[in-house]
Amino acid sequence: MESLVDQDLSANEGNSTPKTVGPSAMPATPPAKPAPPPPAVAKAPPKPTGPVVESTPDSSVNKMRRRIVWASIAGFLTTCFLMFLRFFLPRAIFEPSSVFKVGFPSDYALGVDTKWQQQYRIWVDKTSDRVFVIYARCTHLGCTPDWRASENKFKCPCHGSGYDSEGINFEGPAPRPMDRAEVQLDPEGQIQVNIAKLFKSPKGERSEFDDPGAYIPL
Numbered sequence: 001m002e003s004l005v006d007q008d009l010s011a012n013e014g015n016s017t018p019k020t021v022g023p024s025a026m027p028a029t030p031p032a033k034p035a036p037p038p039p040a041v042a043k044a045p046p047k048p049t050g051p052v053v054e055s056t057p058d059s060s061v062n063k064m065r066r067r068i069v070w071a072s073i074a075g076f077l078t079t080c081f082l083m084f085l086r087f088f089l090p091r092a093i094f095e096p097s098s099v100f101k102v103g104f105p106s107d108y109a110l111g112v113d114t115k116w117q118q119q120y121r122i123w124v125d126k127t128s129d130r131v132f133v134i135y136a137r138c139t140h141l142g143c144t145p146d147w148r149a150s151e152n153k154f155k156c157p158c159h160g161s162g163y164d165s166e167g168i169n170f171e172g173p174a175p176r177p178m179d180r181a182e183v184q185l186d187p188e189g190q191i192q193v194n195i196a197k198l199f200k201s202p203k204g205e206r207s208e209f210d211d212p213g214a215y216i217p218l
Helices: 002-014 060-086
Strands: 099-101 111-113 122-126 130-135 146-148 153-155 169-171 180-185 191-199
Touching: 122 191, 130 191
Parallel strands: none
Antiparallel strands: 099 191, 111 122, 122 130, 130 180, 146 153, 180 191
């Protein structure tokens, strides 16, 4: 067995002519290498989930606070809107009329009647021969005197000026008698008073208390 192998080897060594290799004997083209797979993206580990906290409903105190806040905002906006509207309205001062009626002369008894003091700041004074209206303003500094029926006089609460039942000053710092408003009878016979026109009696000067319109004769 070994002699046959030795003979083949010696025969191959003695034959120095190379053998021609045919196409069929050429080695095959090696297959293309597959593309490497894309690198795997590392996934972030999932975040640990904390404990689930349930929200509690708002208390009545928080609801009341919200209502107060919203009410304050609504009030502020409403005030601003009203101020905006007021800007376009005329700025007029409405005062009561200076001319008014106080009834018939027969409605009053002799003496001082104070029922119109709060509304018109006057006193209706009736004597045996005339009716006149005293404007309730102290001639010292403009305060409103009080009628004291028990003392039969007007007394100013500010500085103590005193006036008799006809408004003539006799004590205190008042420099002159109180003024009298214009009076006249209307077509119905009622007393019509006009406090825009006053009759005065300055000290040392002519008195206007006897002028027409200062009184209504009886």
